[in-house]
Amino acid sequence: MxxxxxxxxxxxxxxxxxxxxxxxxMPFPPTDTFIEILKFYLDEEDMDFIxxxxxxxxxxxxxxxxxxxxxxxxxxxxxxxxxxxxxxxFNQPSSSGLMVYRLLPIVAIGAFEYTYMPDLPKxxxxxxxxxxxxxxxxxxxxxxxxxxxxxxxxxMPMFKQQPPIDRTIPIYTNEEGKTIEINKSMEAEEQVLxxxxxxxxxxxxxTIAVGNCFCRQYRQMLGEPCxxxxxxxxxxxxxxxxxxxxxxxxGREVSxxxxxxxxxxTDEAGLVHKAFHNKSDIYNIENxxxxxxxxxxxxxxxxxxxxxxxxNSTSYLSQVNxxxxxxxxxxxxxxxxxxxxxxxxxxxxVNEELCIGCGICAHFCPEGAISLKQGLRKVFVPPPRIKK
Numbered sequence: 001m002x003x004x005x006x007x008x009x010x011x012x013x014x015x016x017x018x019x020x021x022x023x024x025x026m027p028f029p030p031t032d033t034f035i036e037i038l039k040f041y042l043d044e045e046d047m048d049f050i051x052x053x054x055x056x057x058x059x060x061x062x063x064x065x066x067x068x069x070x071x072x073x074x075x076x077x078x079x080x081x082x083x084x085x086x087x088x089x090f091n092q093p094s095s096s097g098l099m100v101y102r103l104l105p106i107v108a109i110g111a112f113e114y115t116y117m118p119d120l121p122k123x124x125x126x127x128x129x130x131x132x133x134x135x136x137x138x139x140x141x142x143x144x145x146x147x148x149x150x151x152x153x154x155x156m157p158m159f160k161q162q163p164p165i166d167r168t169i170p171i172y173t174n175e176e177g178k179t180i181e182i183n184k185s186m187e188a189e190e191q192v193l194x195x196x197x198x199x200x201x202x203x204x205x206x207t208i209a210v211g212n213c214f215c216r217q218y219r220q221m222l223g224e225p226c227x228x229x230x231x232x233x234x235x236x237x238x239x240x241x242x243x244x245x246x247x248x249x250x251g252r253e254v255s256x257x258x259x260x261x262x263x264x265x266t267d268e269a270g271l272v273h274k275a276f277h278n279k280s281d282i283y284n285i286e287n288x289x290x291x292x293x294x295x296x297x298x299x300x301x302x303x304x305x306x307x308x309x310x311x312n313s314t315s316y317l318s319q320v321n322x323x324x325x326x327x328x329x330x331x332x333x334x335x336x337x338x339x340x341x342x343x344x345x346x347x348x349x350v351n352e353e354l355c356i357g358c359g360i361c362a363h364f365c366p367e368g369a370i371s372l373k374q375g376l377r378k379v380f381v382p383p384p385r386i387k388k
Contacts, residue, residue, distance in 0.1 A: 006035050009047055013038075013088075013106050028106065029147050033139045040133055041086045041111060049079045050088065053103040060100055085248055087114030092240045092247075109288075112137060116214035116221070117235060117250045127221075134221035141298075145307035149386050156382055164313035164378055166290075166299070167282050169198055169273040170359030180362040181371035183319065191376050193315055194282050198273050201238075201286050202259050209242035210262060211235045211251025216296045227295040230269050234262060234291040241287045266291040272336055272358040274299070282313050294336040303383055310337065310381040316357030316372040320348045324369040331361035331370060337381070354381055 010030035028034055042050070052067040053059065059067075064076050071079070080101050083089040087110055090102040104110035116134075121127055148155060172180055195201045202208065212232045219226065236259065237245045245251040254262070266273070271291040278284040294300060303310040318331075318340060327346035339354035340361050348361075348370070356379050362370040 006030070006038075009038065009050065010034050012050065012053060013103065013110075028140060028144055031140070031143050033136055033143060034106070037106065037111075037133070037136050037140065040129075040136070041088065045079070046083055046086075046088070049083065050103060058094075058100040058102040060098060064101060084244075087111035087248075087250075090244055092244050107137075112218075113214045114245075114248070114250045116217040117211035117245070119212065120217060120220075131221045134218055137218065138222060141302060141305070141307060145302070145305045145383075145386065148308070148383060149306050152383075152385060159309040159311070159382060160380060162309065162311050163280050164282065164311050165280055166274040166276050167194070167313040168316075168356045168358050169196065169201075169275055169289075170314075170316050170357055170372060171267050171270070171273070171363045172197065172359065173267065174363050174365065174368060175268075178368070180359055182316075183371055183373045185373065185375050193376060194277075195275075195286070196315060198263050198275075198289060199260060201275060201289065202236075202256055202263065204285070205238040205242070205256075207239055207242045207246075208254050208256065208259050209237045209245040209251040210254050210259065211237070211245060213291070213296070215290075215298045215301075216293070218298075219296045224296075226293055228269065228293055230271055230291075230293040230296070231262075231265055234266050234271065236262075236289040236291075238287055238289075239285070263291075267363075269293075270334065270360055270363055272297070272356075272360060292336070294334070297336070300336055303381065306383040306386040309383055310356075310379065312356045312379040313376070314355075314357035314379055315374055315376045316359065317352060317375065317377070318350045318355050318357065318359075318361050319371050319373050320350060321369045321371070322347050324367050326367055326369075328366060330364050330366060334360050334364045336360065353379070355379070 007030040014027040052064060061073055061076065065073065068076060080089050080091050084091050088104055090104055091099065094100050106112060115130070120130065174180055210233055213235050216226050216230065216232055235251070237251065242253070246253050271293055274290045274292055275286050276288045277286050292299065302308045325347050327342045327348065329342050331340045331348050332342055336358065337354045337356055339351045340348055343349045357372065359372055362372060
């Protein structure tokens with residue numbers, strides 16, 4: 001494959017992430033690193049098959065047959081199934097029952113996530129391959145950050161127009177299991193809000209899959225184990241996404257009862273619940289829930305390294321009771337976005353622009369001095385400027 005063909009392939013895979021890219025992450029530059037990642041997964045036949053995905057995001061068998069006239073239906077389905085196992089094709093029936101084939105992006109949600117979601121292999125050679133791949137992904141993220149930093153001023157207006165990529169659902173109990181105080185405003189009462197608890201989301205679905213946190217396993221392959229030793233099998237998908245995950249072996253099917261038990265464990269670990277919706281619209285049905293730690297989550301890491309803006313939807317804002325706050329600093333230590341700090345009067349203070357309403361500060365506060373104010377809002381925080 002020529003250099004031009006390789007770059008066209010990169011552009012095609014970037015376009016597959018149109019919705020995600022419009023929600024705060026820019027296309028990855030067509031670097032040698034990106035090409036090397038593709039070659040890790042794909043052979044020439046795989047690449048030729050992917051070329052068929054041009055104008056439409058999803059294609060039916062009839063459409064693929066027109067684009068690939070030399071292949072039979074059986075051959076097309078076999079090649080698509082092979083690429084689905086690698087995390088490059090989503091092959092599930094539409095709501096009408098017609099099988100459709102959709103090209104997935106390299107990251108968010110695609111090959112990267114599906115590579116590090118299953119249990120890690122025991123074979124040392126396979127593990128070494130995943131370590132090598134993780135280093136390539138790490139380099140790709142740094143290249144993205146560099147590209148964003150070089151065009152910082154021109155890209156910021158684009159970031160500001162993006163819709164939220166995810167929605168934070170808070171932890172509602174503290175470490176003792178007591179309910180965190182929720183302060184409802186009139187504005188909040190008048191709003192039509194999407195599901196406000198992970199339990200409510202879980203109970204919507206008949207098909208639920210759970211896999212390992214791909215961010216934590218990816219970091220582990222980089223030699224950076226989770227600092228809080230967070231539970232690993234906590235990544236949920238629902239409906240068609242769950243069927244795909246189960247079919248490809250990226251995760252396993254669980255009952256609602258087991259899913260709720262796992263979610264209780266994530267609460268106890270103090271993980272941030274992030275819900276993802278179809279088309280990044282919080283009024284659409286949810287397709288997944290990530291349970292994120294401060295140290296491993298790539299959403300937080302990419303923002304901190306200057307690669308993306310943090311664009312988030314939330315229905316809550318942390319509030320500190322100055323009369324009961326002792327300034328112990330637990331909230332400052334635990335906050336994933338640096339939104340709460342202990343000020344000069346030895347009292348915790350909340351930066352509303354950074355607060356994603358996750359409830360982690362209230363969950364861990366030993367004095368119960370933090371409550372959550374309700375009110376739907378968008379959190380937008382630009383990536384920091386990284387000085388060279």
